[in-house]
Amino acid sequence: MSTYDIVYFKGNPSSGTPLQHQHINNEILEIIQPYSYAVLDSFDKNLSNIEHPKARVYIGFSRGSRYLSKLPSNTLRISIGGIRGNGIHLFKNKDDKIVKGDISESSLNAHFIIKQKDKINLKKLIENFCKN
Numbered sequence: 001m002s003t004y005d006i007v008y009f010k011g012n013p014s015s016g017t018p019l020q021h022q023h024i025n026n027e028i029l030e031i032i033q034p035y036s037y038a039v040l041d042s043f044d045k046n047l048s049n050i051e052h053p054k055a056r057v058y059i060g061f062s063r064g065s066r067y068l069s070k071l072p073s074n075t076l077r078i079s080i081g082g083i084r085g086n087g088i089h090l091f092k093n094k095d096d097k098i099v100k101g102d103i104s105e106s107s108l109n110a111h112f113i114i115k116q117k118d119k120i121n122l123k124k125l126i127e128n129f130c131k132n
Helices: 018-032 062-070 105-111 116-131
Strands: 004-009 037-040 055-061 076-080 088-091
Touching: 004 018, 004 062, 018 037, 018 055, 018 105, 018 116, 055 062, 055 116, 062 076, 062 088, 076 116, 088 116
Parallel strands: 004 037, 004 055, 055 076, 076 088
Antiparallel strands: none
16 A cells, blocks of 8 residues: 655755756646655665655656656656656756766756646656556
């Protein structure tokens, strides 16, 4: 049994500005607001060091997505601007090249933006998964 509908793992607060993190966190919270949720920081290197609540959906932004591959495959796992993996749904701004090592201002700015069409797709994906 799940404690929450959604657990959101935030990104690395040391990359980007506090304003950029506030912006992306607010965008993600807007998407998950209709559900019960918990928000966790991503300071630890691996999931075994974190006591995390059980959920049906896990979302990781940037560094927070590194935990997703260790979570149960019968959950919905969503990476925003982070890693891709087997069974993980990746949403990434096409101008975001951070994972490839591009830390230019334009790439970094794109890293903290969720396109409107992706917001719609995220909402649908979560809604459809939570219905079942």
